[in-house]
Structures are given as C-alpha cells and as structure tokens.
Amino acid sequence: MIDLTTTYLGLTLKNPFVASSSPLTDKLDKVQQMEEAGVAAIVMPSLFEEQIISEGWKLHNDLMRGAESFAEALTYLPDTGRYSIGPEKYLEKLSKTKQAVSIPVLGSLNGITTGGWIDYAKKIEDAGADALEINLYDVVNNPELTSSELENTHVTLVRDIRSQVKIPIAVKLSPFYTSLPNFTLHLAEAGADGLVLFNRFYQPDFDLDELEVVPNLVLSSSNELRLPLRWIAILYGRIPVDFGLTSGVHTATDVIKAVMAGACATMVTSELLLHGVNRISEILSDVRSWMEEREYRSIMQMKGSMSQMSVGEPTAFERANYMRVLSSY
Numbered sequence: 325m326i327d328l329t330t331t332y333l334g335l336t337l338k339n340p341f342v343a344s345s346s347p348l349t350d351k352l353d354k355v356q357q358m359e360e361a362g363v364a365a366i367v368m369p370s371l372f373e374e375q376i377i378s379e380g381w382k383l384h385n386d387l388m389r390g391a392e393s394f395a396e397a398l399t400y401l402p403d404t405g406r407y408s409i410g411p412e413k414y415l416e417k418l419s420k421t422k423q424a425v426s427i428p429v430l431g432s433l434n435g436i437t438t439g440g441w442i443d444y445a446k447k448i449e450d451a452g453a454d455a456l457e458i459n460l461y462d463v464v465n466n467p468e469l470t471s472s473e474l475e476n477t478h479v480t481l482v483r484d485i486r487s488q489v490k491i492p493i494a495v496k497l498s499p500f501y502t503s504l505p506n507f508t509l510h511l512a513e514a515g516a517d518g519l520v521l522f523n524r525f526y527q528p529d530f531d532l533d534e535l536e537v538v539p540n541l542v543l544s545s546s547n548e549l550r551l552p553l554r555w556i557a558i559l560y561g562r563i564p565v566d567f568g569l570t571s572g573v574h575t576a577t578d579v580i581k582a583v584m585a586g587a588c589a590t591m592v593t594s595e596l597l598l599h600g601v602n603r604i605s606e607i608l609s610d611v612r613s614w615m616e617e618r619e620y621r622s623i624m625q626m627k628g629s630m631s632q633m634s635v636g637e638p639t640a641f642e643r644a645n646y647m648r649v650l651s652s653y
C-alpha cells in the first residue's frame with residue numbers, strides 16, 4: 325500500500341498535490357471537483373493590498389485607466405471581471421469554500437508594504453483559513469531602492485502579519501533576490517513556516533503593429549520546474565521551513581522530482597487550466613504506479629532524497645556542476 329501522505333505547514337495532507345491560487349480556486353464548484361479528483365489542499369486567489377486600501381476599486385480603476393502607458397498595472401492587478409470581489413466578499417467566499425470541502429483551504433494575501441491593511445490577515449484567519457500564503461509579487465523599478473531595504477520591507481511585512489495570526493504562514497517568492505538563502509533565513513526568523521518557490525512573473529509583450537504594451541499570460545511548461553527544483557534542493561534542511569513548489573508541475577514525474585528535492589507540497593495551476601481538473605486523479609495515479617514500480621512505500625521516504633543536504637560543500641558542488649555542464653556540450 326503506497327502512502328502519499330505528507331505534512332505541510334503543520335497540516336496533514338493526504339498527498340502532496342495542492343491547487344495553487346488561480347481562477348480555479350476562486351470557484352466553489354471547481355474546488356469541489358478538485359476535491360473529488362483528489363487534491364489535498366487549495367490556495368484561494370490573492371486578496372490584494374490595493375483591493376483593501378482602495379475601498380472598493382477606486383485605485384484599481386485609476387490604474388486601469390492609464391493601463392496602456394502602465395504595463396505592470398495590467399498584469400499586477402487582477403481583472404475585475406475574473407476576481408470581481410472586494411475584501412468583505414473575499415472573506416465570505418473563503419468561509420463558504422471552507423464549509424463546502426473537507427480539505428485544507430489556504431487564504432492568500434498579496435502585499436509588499438506593512439500598514440493598516442494587514443489586519444486582513446486576522447480576518448482571513450477568522451474566516452476559517454487553515455493557513456495563510458503571503459504572495460510577495462513585487463516588480464521593483466526604483467533605482468534608488470537597495471536590495472537590503474527591499475528585503476527588510478518584506479521581512480517586516482512577514483513579521484507584522486505573524487503578529488496578527490496564529491495560523492501557519494507560507495511566503496510565496498519570486499526567484500529575484502540576490503542571496504536567496506540569507507533572505508529566506510530572515511523570513512523564517514520573522515515567523516514564516518513555509519516558503520513557496522517560485523511565483524511566475526507575467527511579462528507583458530510589445531505589439532509592434534499597434535505600438536502597445538500587451539499583457540501576455542503564457543501558461544507554464546515542465547521546463548520551468550528546474551528553477552524551483554534546484555533552489556528547494558539547495559535550501560532544504562538549511563532553512564527551517566516547509567517548502568511548497570510552484571511553477572512547472574505538469575506530470576507525475578514533476579511531482580516526484582519536487583518531493584525528492586524536498587518539497588512538502590507540489591502546487592499546480594497551468595496543467596489544470598490547460599487540461600482540466602481531472603488531471604489531478606491521473607497524475608496521482610501515475611505517481612502511485614511510479615512508486616510501486618520502484619518499490620517506494622511512502623512520499624515521506626522520498627522527501628529530500630535528492631536535495632543537497634548530504635553535500636558537504638554546496639558552493640563547490642554547484643561550481644563543479646556548472647563547469648561539467650559547459651564542458652559536456
């Protein structure tokens with residue numbers, strides 16, 4: 325009997341398959357279908373700092389008005405049509421979702437500055453969330469801002485949110501930090517129980533006929549797995565947190581690789597948007613078959629088995645591999 329159980333942020337998950345924030349986790353019927361297909365937990369779409377501060381959508385509307393000249397506004401803020409909700413409705417939806425399913429439901433807050441709005445972390449907890457994901461989606465374009473100032477702001481935000489809630493907190497990050505191990509250590513010290521690596525940036529494109537900046541949401545492929553895979557393998561056992569892997573999980577082998585790197589939770593969005601939520605049961609069945617064939621008995625047995633935990637000199641190991649790859653071409 326194969327045991328797919330894992331633990332993430334102190335929660336027991338029946339398997340590592342988590343549906344990350346997306347329009348799918350915004351809809352109750354889809355969440356129920358995903359539960360039937362075997363998903364172990366879901367993360368609600370993010371509630372944005374701007375949504376809370378702007379009281380309704382005033383700020384959002386102002387930004388959207390100049391959207392052609394403000395490309396990031398298009399990609400940064402959710403489409404009102406898709407996520408047509410303010411903070412109170414978000415909490416209501418979270419609470420309804422929580423009541424409708426028996427799997428853990430994680431709330432998600434997207435913000436980058438500390439301030440009055442973060443009491444929404446407590447409201448998300450009160451609405452029934454089993455844990456909170458802090459989504460640090462931030463495109464830095466200020467040349468005066470140093471990396472340490474930026475990191476301190478984010479660490480302070482996590483510390484302040486930690487002081488608001490008792491539920492576990494995971495921080496969803498981009499890969500664009502100078503010293504990821506040091507930064508993630510500070511996040512752990514500020515109270516993060518988990519790290520979700522890595523958020524994807526939605527890079528706008530140029531339309532050369534219209535001379536316009538156009539939002540371009542390209543879904544991921546398995547190729548994108550390698551960046552979070554590598555970093556979780558490096559950080560596992562060194563930073564005292566649970567790891568969730570997001571970006572590029574499409575198949576059973578992706579799930580298995582993520583677990584072997586050290587991930588407790590393997591998070592999926594693009595695959596489900598592309599091929600439907602029934603992919604969850606197919607992938608889980610493929611994971612079981614793969615484990616059976618190779619005589620693995622449990623996910624916990626595989627967890628971190630390909631991380632760099634056993635490597636005495638990780639920096640030398642990385643450089644040696646780099647030289648080996650270049651010379652092998």
Ligand SMILES: Cc1cc2nc3c(=O)[nH]c(=O)nc-3n(C[C@H](O)[C@H](O)[C@H](O)COP(=O)(O)O)c2cc1C
Binds near residue numbers: 345369459571591592
């Ligand atoms: C349409 C769409 C909406 C998303 N909304 C959110 C969001 O609100 N908050 C968040 O943290 N991530 C959001 N994401 C990012 C996903 O949760 C996920 O991290 C990312 O798509 C990478 O995983 P994948 O390779 O499985 O797609 C969104 C992704 C898509 C495609």
